[in-house]
Amino acid sequence: MPSKNNAAEAPPPPEPLRIPVADSHTHLDMQSGTVEEALAAAAAVGVTTLVQVGCDLKGSRWAAATAAAHADIHAAVALHPNEAPRVVLGDPDGWSRQGARTPGGEAALDEQLAEIDALAALEQVKGVGETGLDYFRTGDEGRAAQERSFRAHIEIAKRHGKALVIHDRDAHEDVLRVLKEEGAPERTVFHCYSGDAEMAEICAREGYYMSFAGNVTFKNAQNLRDAVAVAPAELLLVETDAPFLTPAPWRGRPNAPYLIPVTVRAMAEVRGMPEDALCEAIAANTARAFGY
Numbered sequence: 001m002p003s004k005n006n007a008a009e010a011p012p013p014p015e016p017l018r019i020p021v022a023d024s025h026t027h028l029d030m031q032s033g034t035v036e037e038a039l040a041a042a043a044a045v046g047v048t049t050l051v052q053v054g055c056d057l058k059g060s061r062w063a064a065a066t067a068a069a070h071a072d073i074h075a076a077v078a079l080h081p082n083e084a085p086r087v088v089l090g091d092p093d094g095w096s097r098q099g100a101r102t103p104g105g106e107a108a109l110d111e112q113l114a115e116i117d118a119l120a121a122l123e124q125v126k127g128v129g130e131t132g133l134d135y136f137r138t139g140d141e142g143r144a145a146q147e148r149s150f151r152a153h154i155e156i157a158k159r160h161g162k163a164l165v166i167h168d169r170d171a172h173e174d175v176l177r178v179l180k181e182e183g184a185p186e187r188t189v190f191h192c193y194s195g196d197a198e199m200a201e202i203c204a205r206e207g208y209y210m211s212f213a214g215n216v217t218f219k220n221a222q223n224l225r226d227a228v229a230v231a232p233a234e235l236l237l238v239e240t241d242a243p244f245l246t247p248a249p250w251r252g253r254p255n256a257p258y259l260i261p262v263t264v265r266a267m268a269e270v271r272g273m274p275e276d277a278l279c280e281a282i283a284a285n286t287a288r289a290f291g292y
């Protein structure tokens with residue numbers, strides 16, 4: 001049983017999935033251990049493909065390089081919604097996890113976006129994101145920069161024919177509005193889906209993929225389980241967003257792609273769907289969403 005005394009200890013590997021799936025969103029560069037160790041641990045439980053997501057320029061370059069070196073890893077590149085305002089304004093109020101930075105104005109943002117654009121052209125880069133809106137960490141003063149960056153990422157994804165990976169925190173209405181105004185790319189993924197069943201129906205109508213993370217197992221997350229229940233099977237994805245959002249009963253321990261089976265099983269139970277059938281759907285959906 002999980003105990004508070006070993007919070008840093010990695011949870012044991014779950015029973016392997018019989019049908020292999022992908023972790024549609026992970027941050028290997030924020031996890032301990034090597035890329036090879038993470039791939040091996042994941043493959044041992046049937047998680048055979050990973051999408052490595054960059055959150056700033058350095059992380060996006062790393063994602064592209066790592067995907068180039070590993071056939072089972074695909075990359076997504078972007079400036080995170082909390083990174084964009086930091087580039088423009090610095091971080092006077094400490095809204096971001098990383099702390100202060102010298103403000104560079106919109107020119108600095110555009111310069112960084114040009115490099116994201118160049119990375120997005122690479123073959124091993126299958127997604128543009130995570131981008132979107134985050135009203136939880138970014139205050140009112142950062143919203144203009146955040147939305148400007150989001151719109152630019154949408155344009156980049158469409159021009160290169162890549163999947164758009166959305167980060168939406170406490171900003172459902174505005175994310176949906178901006179997508180509509182810009183015209184969503186053909187393949188759009190709501191990473192760490194955080195809406196309710198009603199929003200899932202909107203996403204279903206628009207053909208947006210919904211990628212569920214470990215928080216779907218949290219006691220207080222009935223809205224997410226309601227969304228899992230009503231989302232069309234052909235739009236479901238699964239992710240760890242590791243090292244964050246470790247699924248129950250391992251909350252508080254480090255997360256990694258090899259814990260995907262815990263979340264898949266929770267989703268199968270909510271839907272009353274056989275595990276293998278859900279895995280087949282998720283595997284096909286992830287490949288279709290990212291075009292690999």
Ligand SMILES: [Zn+2]
Binds near residue numbers: 130
């Ligand atoms: Zn995110």
Ligand SMILES: [Zn+2]
Binds near residue numbers: 025027241
């Ligand atoms: Zn993420």
